[in-house]
Amino acid sequence: MQSEDNILAKESSESIQERMRQVFDALGISIYQVAKDLGENSSKFYNILNGRAKPSYDTILRLLEQYPQVRADYLLRGHHPILSELEVNAKVIDLPVRYRELPFVPTRFYASFIETYTEGLSMAQLESYRVPEHLIGNHKNVVVIEISGNSMSPQLSNGAKVLAVHIDPSDWQYQSGGIYAVIYRDYFVVKRIKDNELLTKQRLALHSDNPNGGSVTVPLKDIQGIWKIARVVDSPVE
Structure with missing residues (x-):
């Protein structure tokens, strides 16, 4: 068997990183989806495509x-x-993709969303975003949120659109480990919940995945709404 170095040495003028980017584009899949399919951290593939690392043979x-x-x-x-080319006898079945229009919170609407949320905001007042039904699955009470900034990169990049599921206040105390959109006081943030002390100390610790993004501890009395980020539905190419 040829060694990894010998195989990678037979590259064309395109770098292995560029070929991987071309592969992902040809497949029509995001870095996030590739990482999920392979059980890897998405930061690994961001580093590869940005030229900071080379993929291992494995x-x-x-x-x-x-x-x-x-x-x-x-x-x-x-x-x-x-x-690969399709086999001669292969038949392409073009299955129709069904879409749903979901309430959409773009970054420019953050302030208005905060102001009107506690006043009984009607979802009909929001813009809408078209999402394939298979990405929504069985989730209920969902909205699409546009990510602002890079505090959650590389998992969530600036401008990404994410599917967010509303969490009932009675379930806030049980949320931990995932990424959430939280309204508190005059802020609307997307952070990771690592330390949920709502039951014991009436506070919630929110953390950024990006070390430069910082963390914040929010008292229970200041929290107005929480949504769990279920998945990325669209993400810009970096």
Whole structure:
């Protein structure tokens, strides 16, 4: 078996990072989805595509196993095409994609959303965002939120659109480990809940994934609403 160095040495003028980007584009999938499919941290793939790291041979093999339509000859050596041709007798079935219009909170509406939320905001007053039904699944009481800033990068980049599920106040004390949108006082933030002390000390600790994003501890009395981020529905290419 050839060593990893020998195989990667047979690259074309395109870097392995650029070929991986081309593969993801051809598959029509985001970095977040690739990381989820492979059980990896998305920051690993952001670092690879941004040229800060090279993929290991194990990562390349796992990619080829997960997405068998990707041609190893392209990924390893840059020989086109990127994806395998359809078999002669294969039949393409074009399944219709069904969409739903969901309430949308863009960054420019944050302030208005905060002001009107406690006054019984009607979801009909919000803009809407079209989302494929398979991404919504069985979630109820959902909105789409546009991410502002990079405090949650690389998991959530600036401008990403995320599906957020409203959490009933009676369940606030049980939320931990995930990423949440929280309205408190005059703030609307998206942070990770690591230390939920609502039951014992009536406070909630919110943390940024980006070390430069900081953390904040919020008293229970200041919290107006909480939504759990279920998934990314659209994310800009970095």
